[in-house]
Amino acid sequence: MNQAKPLMMTIVVSRYRPEQDAQPWDQSFEVPYSYDTSVLEALQYIKDHLDPSLSFRWSCRMAICGSCGFMVAGVPKLGCKTFLRDYSQAGSIRISALDNFPVERDLVSDIRDFVDKLETIKPYIIREQEQPVEEGEYLQTPAQLDKYKQFSQCINCGLCYAACPQFGRNPEFLGPAALALAFRYNQDSRDQGSAKRMEFLNAEQGVWSCTFVGYCSEVCPKHVDPAAAINQGKLASNIDYGLNLVGLAQQPGKVGEKS
Amino acid sequence: MSADPVHSNPKSSNPINRRPYVQPQPSNWWLKNRAYRFYMLREATSVPIFAYALVLIWGLFRLSQGQAAFTDWLALMASPVMMLLHLLVVAAALLHAYTWFDLTPKILVLRFGDFRVPDLWVKLAHYGGFVLTSGALICLAYVFLPGV
Numbered sequence: 001m002n003q004a005k006p007l008m009m010t011i012v013v014s015r016y017r018p019e020q021d022a023q024p025w026d027q028s029f030e031v032p033y034s035y036d037t038s039v040l041e042a043l044q045y046i047k048d049h050l051d052p053s054l055s056f057r058w059s060c061r062m063a064i065c066g067s068c069g070f071m072v073a074g075v076p077k078l079g080c081k082t083f084l085r086d087y088s089q090a091g092s093i094r095i096s097a098l099d100n101f102p103v104e105r106d107l108v109s110d111i112r113d114f115v116d117k118l119e120t121i122k123p124y125i126i127r128e129q130e131q132p133v134e135e136g137e138y139l140q141t142p143a144q145l146d147k148y149k150q151f152s153q154c155i156n157c158g159l160c161y162a163a164c165p166q167f168g169r170n171p172e173f174l175g176p177a178a179l180a181l182a183f184r185y186n187q188d189s190r191d192q193g194s195a196k197r198m199e200f201l202n203a204e205q206g207v208w209s210c211t212f213v214g215y216c217s218e219v220c221p222k223h224v225d226p227a228a229a230i231n232q233g234k235l236a237s238n239i240d241y242g243l244n245l246v247g248l249a250q251q252p253g254k255v256g257e258k259s
Numbered sequence: 260m261s262a263d264p265v266h267s268n269p270k271s272s273n274p275i276n277r278r279p280y281v282q283p284q285p286s287n288w289w290l291k292n293r294a295y296r297f298y299m300l301r302e303a304t305s306v307p308i309f310a311y312a313l314v315l316i317w318g319l320f321r322l323s324q325g326q327a328a329f330t331d332w333l334a335l336m337a338s339p340v341m342m343l344l345h346l347l348v349v350a351a352a353l354l355h356a357y358t359w360f361d362l363t364p365k366i367l368v369l370r371f372g373d374f375r376v377p378d379l380w381v382k383l384a385h386y387g388g389f390v391l392t393s394g395a396l397i398c399l400a401y402v403f404l405p406g407v
Contacts, residue, residue, distance in 0.1 A: 018277065018280070019278075074291060099282060102280060102281045102282065103282060104279050110279045142373070143372070147370075165284070165289065168284040213295070213298045214294070214298070214362070215292075217365075218294055225365065228366065231365060231366045232365075232366055234366075
């Protein structure tokens with residue numbers, strides 16, 4: 001291609017330095033780009049050449065680690081999977097930390113609460129009786145795998161939380177990724193611990209805080225469709241409620257102990 | 260919540276001088292993008308439908324007051340303002356039905372052995388049911404309410 005002057009784009013970055021700033025403020029940078037320059041590479045260019053104090057998280061550069069979630073032009077996106085070429089018409093883009101999370105510094109979000117929520121729903125296979133290792137794996141058919149596979153593709157990037165207005169107004173809401181993960185384990189034929197997770201699903205801060213805005217599924221970079229998982233979880237929650245009324249629901253205390 | 264070994268310094272009440280900025284959610288958050296605006300429109304369809312429920316209850320009340328009162332109410336229903344309200348209510352109900360049918364395949368997952376009923380079939384079944392029941396109602400109205 002031509003060796004002439006590279007294309008330039010104005011990247012507006014939301015900065016927040018907790019030692020000196022009361023609130024985030026915008027800083028502009030001129031960044032050269034080509035057809036394959038990602039938002040993450042643009043940020044790396046800024047850090048390497050323009051302002052080494054800029055902070056942001058990244059790791060794999062290939063949409064699997066889930067570290068580089070930012071608001072790009074107001075939309076939650078992975079920096080590595082978003083390209084400057086798609087914003088060439090606008091001529092500039094604004095990048096800020098993910099919505100709804102506290103900002104630790106610049107583009108770094110405080111995701112501690114999110115990680116705690118993931119742990120809350122017991123994201124591991126619970127058995128009534130653990131099978132000895134010598135007896136081999138817990139087997140599963142392709143049809144059984146198909147029931148939860150989509151929901152197991154989550155990379156914990158947090159874009160769905162940034163997209164969720166219910167989480168924005170009520171940070172206690174377990175939120176899309178955690179509820180989708182709970183549903184994923186409840187759908188797993190090898191798991192016998194759904195009664196333990198139903199406690200969290202059934203709660204006010206569980207599936208019932210969701211109003212099916214559906215934007216979480218739109219922004220999910222791995223097509224997990226958390227909105228589908230949560231709302232199928234509502235169905236499961238209703239059935240659990242009905243069974244409980246007639247004394248048929250499985251009691252959480254009776255399932256194999258791990259916690 | 261358990262103590263955070265990375266961020267908290269057990270010897271200090273101020274763990275490593277962190278001061279995360281809590282982002283407020285503005286009251287006009289829903290104006291921010293198309294998906295939010297459409298969601299709010301979907302939810303707002305409940306307002307005209309609530310108004311229509313009130314109109315129906317009002318009609319029932321007028322019916323209880325005798326034939327003359329009910330005829331008055333019927334005449335009022337034919338006024339341009341009421342016609343406009345009815346059009347608005349039909350539009351709201353149709354939009355709500357469309358969004359509902361659109362979301363149903365996400366929740367109604369039907370499996371027969373290895374076969375999962377495709378989303379499109381679920382959606383089409385809903386539209387089919389909608390057309391059938393509406394058609395049946397219109398037929399019933401023709402049979403039992405001649406001249407309407």
